Amino acid sequence: MTELLTFYLFAAVAIVASALVVIRPKPMHSVLLLIVSFAALAGLYIGLDAPFAAVIQLVIYAGAIMVLFVFVVMLLNAHREDEKLGASLKGPLRAGVLLGAVLVAELVWALTRFGGGRGSLFARGAGEGPGEASVAELGRVLFTDYALAFEATSILIIVAMVGAVVLAKREL
Amino acid sequence: MIPLLVAQFGVLLLVFVALLTSAAVMVYAERKVAGAVQQRFGPYLVGPKGALQPIADVMKLLMKETLRPAGADKWLFILAPLISVTAAFTAFAVVPFGSRTTLFGLLDEPVTLQVADVNVAVLVVFAIASLSVYGIVLAGWSSNSKYSLLGALRSASQMISYELSYGLSLAAVIVLAGSLSLREIVEMQGGYWFGFIPKWFVFLQPLGFVIYMIAGVAETNRAPFDFPEAEQELVAGYHTEYSSMSFAMFFLAEYINIVTVAAVAASLFLGGWQMPFVPELVARWSPEAAGLLTPVWFLIKVGAICFFYIWMRWTLPRLRYDQLMTFGWKVLLPLSALNLLVTAAAVIYFA
Amino acid sequence: MVPLGHYLVVSGILFALGTAGVFLRRNVITVLLSIEIMLNAVNLSFIAFGRTLGTVDGQIIMFFVVTVAAAEAAVGLALVIALFRHRESLNPDLFTSLKW
Numbered sequence: 001m002t003e004l005l006t007f008y009l010f011a012a013v014a015i016v017a018s019a020l021v022v023i024r025p026k027p028m029h030s031v032l033l034l035i036v037s038f039a040a041l042a043g044l045y046i047g048l049d050a051p052f053a054a055v056i057q058l059v060i061y062a063g064a065i066m067v068l069f070v071f072v073v074m075l076l077n078a079h080r081e082d083e084k085l086g087a088s089l090k091g092p093l094r095a096g097v098l099l100g101a102v103l104v105a106e107l108v109w110a111l112t113r114f115g116g117g118r119g120s121l122f123a124r125g126a127g128e129g130p131g132e133a134s135v136a137e138l139g140r141v142l143f144t145d146y147a148l149a150f151e152a153t154s155i156l157i158i159v160a161m162v163g164a165v166v167l168a169k170r171e172l
Numbered sequence: 173m174i175p176l177l178v179a180q181f182g183v184l185l186l187v188f189v190a191l192l193t194s195a196a197v198m199v200y201a202e203r204k205v206a207g208a209v210q211q212r213f214g215p216y217l218v219g220p221k222g223a224l225q226p227i228a229d230v231m232k233l234l235m236k237e238t239l240r241p242a243g244a245d246k247w248l249f250i251l252a253p254l255i256s257v258t259a260a261f262t263a264f265a266v267v268p269f270g271s272r273t274t275l276f277g278l279l280d281e282p283v284t285l286q287v288a289d290v291n292v293a294v295l296v297v298f299a300i301a302s303l304s305v306y307g308i309v310l311a312g313w314s315s316n317s318k319y320s321l322l323g324a325l326r327s328a329s330q331m332i333s334y335e336l337s338y339g340l341s342l343a344a345v346i347v348l349a350g351s352l353s354l355r356e357i358v359e360m361q362g363g364y365w366f367g368f369i370p371k372w373f374v375f376l377q378p379l380g381f382v383i384y385m386i387a388g389v390a391e392t393n394r395a396p397f398d399f400p401e402a403e404q405e406l407v408a409g410y411h412t413e414y415s416s417m418s419f420a421m422f423f424l425a426e427y428i429n430i431v432t433v434a435a436v437a438a439s440l441f442l443g444g445w446q447m448p449f450v451p452e453l454v455a456r457w458s459p460e461a462a463g464l465l466t467p468v469w470f471l472i473k474v475g476a477i478c479f480f481y482i483w484m485r486w487t488l489p490r491l492r493y494d495q496l497m498t499f500g501w502k503v504l505l506p507l508s509a510l511n512l513l514v515t516a517a518a519v520i521y522f523a
Numbered sequence: 524m525v526p527l528g529h530y531l532v533v534s535g536i537l538f539a540l541g542t543a544g545v546f547l548r549r550n551v552i553t554v555l556l557s558i559e560i561m562l563n564a565v566n567l568s569f570i571a572f573g574r575t576l577g578t579v580d581g582q583i584i585m586f587f588v589v590t591v592a593a594a595e596a597a598v599g600l601a602l603v604i605a606l607f608r609h610r611e612s613l614n615p616d617l618f619t620s621l622k623w
Binding site for chain 3: 018022031034048050056057061065068072100103107108133137138149153160163166167168
Binding site: 051136 | 292305
């Protein structure tokens with residue numbers, strides 16, 4: 001019972017914050033609301049028995065990537081929105097919102113079609129597997145089964161670092 | 173008699189009140205130690221030996237007018253000190269400051285002297301350290317002042333640069349301990365080698381301890397890394413436009429951050445609430461008393477580290493900003509990575 | 524116990540919100556933020572599925588998604604800075620030199 005309540009609370013916060021990210025005119029407010037959304041998602045991950053994933057989400061997403069966004073907003077002094085949302089887009093805005101609603105309906109329909117032999121998705125709980133995995137187990141799987149992806153990600157990060165430095169330089 | 177939930181709530185309240193008191197004590201200690209280092213008396217007029225000085229400071233700050241600059245972003249201006257203070261308090265929630273106790277049989281079950289016993293506690297401390305950058309960044313940005321903005325940018329880049337060495341020194345301790353839970357790490361540091369040297373991690377990881385202390389000083393914006401604050405003396409800092417209660421909240425956050433960094437250092441490296449020989453003597457007399465005395469040992473260690481921080485502030489000169497960044501990236505980061513490698517190799521070799 | 528469907532519905536709604544943000548906002552930084560919302564929606568469904576199937580693979584894939592998102596945000600923001608230096612504006616409608 002409490003589990004369902006905490007799920008609804010965190011899910012509502014995440015959805016409302018993400019909606020406000022898209023709606024608010026000032027970019028700085030959008031960044032902060034996105035941080036709130038990430039925190040709510042971290043709460044959802046804890047409910048899914050993934051505390052390590054929740055903390056990683058907070059450390060990397062909310063603590064590093066969003067700081068990057070805040071830095072860029074501050075450096076570019078982007079506190080004035082160029083145009084208000086939908087100022088020149090009245091017709092496309094309405095069509096866009098309508099299509100967005102259609103997309104939500106489609107996604108919900110497609111995702112909840114999955115059933116097969118395991119019964120309807122809304123009947124079976126999401127936590128009927130074994131208990132939460134320890135960090136040691138995560139590390140073991142990461143470094144044995146997914147070792148290639150791990151090494152490729154490290155190369156990706158180096159490439160991104162070099163690329164970001166080169167792109168943001170004043171003169172090459 | 174008293175149910176466990178009430179006892180846990182009591183622990184929560186105790187931690188909150190203790191943190192507020194520790195901030196006041198830190199303010200007083202800072203000024204007294206500063207006076208001692210500079211060969212003068214510190215505050216001595218208000219109360220016996222000036223002990224009521226923090227109360228006078230708080231009352232002065234409360235009576236000042238709260239200003240807000242005209243072009244400041246209203247919500248963010250109010251939110252920034254709140255984020256700083258909240259992050260400072262929250263990080264202390266996972267620090268164990270004592271072993272289990274039943275208060276001489278008053279409670280039904282033993283209560284662990286820790287607000288939240290999470291099993292990824294070290295990462296939670298690190299996550300909150302990353303989130304405390306936002307208080308400073310938003311304070312500088314929402315003040316709508318060039319100097320605040322630059323001070324905030326410099327402070328934020330200093331904090332995220334030193335977070336890397338902070339995290340790597342934490343990772344070395346985790347490799348050594350094999351667990352992320354602060355309570356397990358503290359309990360693992362019981363016992364002795366050769367009968368008299370306590371099994372604290374500082375003896376296994378001296379370089380890691382030094383790196384952690386330096387990174388902790390940089391994280392909390394204390395001297396010799398307090399360039400963003402000292403700009404206040406030179407130009408301006410991120411909390412220039414703040415007055416009275418908001419200013420007080422930033423300073424409260426800073427002192428509580430120092431206490432938290434000291435508490436985590438004591439738990440990870442200095443054995444937390446364990447003490448070499450005294451608890452065994454006390455336990456022979458009364459095991460309950462030994463359990464209740466563990467916060468005292470913890471306080472002694474935290475107090476020693478905080479004293480060391482204050483001492484460092486008034487002794488060392490301030491680093492220039494580019495010297496600060498060079499040190500963080502070119503010296504501390506390779507050293508902490510090397511420390512992690514050597515620790516991991518030693519753990520695999522010797523176990 | 525919270526059913527899997529609930530998590531997938533939340534993930535779907537978040538994904539749609541992110542898509543709407545990408546298409547409707549006229550500020551490059553907010554477009555990048557909407558992309559991050561979409562990636563988070565996907566993360567949520569990965570972890571939900573991983574939990575349902577009882578493996579740790581969901582969390583592992585989530586780590587990789589987070590890492591790739593970090594790299595992509597870094598490079599994307601560097602691009603934004605380079606673009607801003609060129610045109611002094613963050614409106615993607617102004618960068619139309621290649622339009623025919």
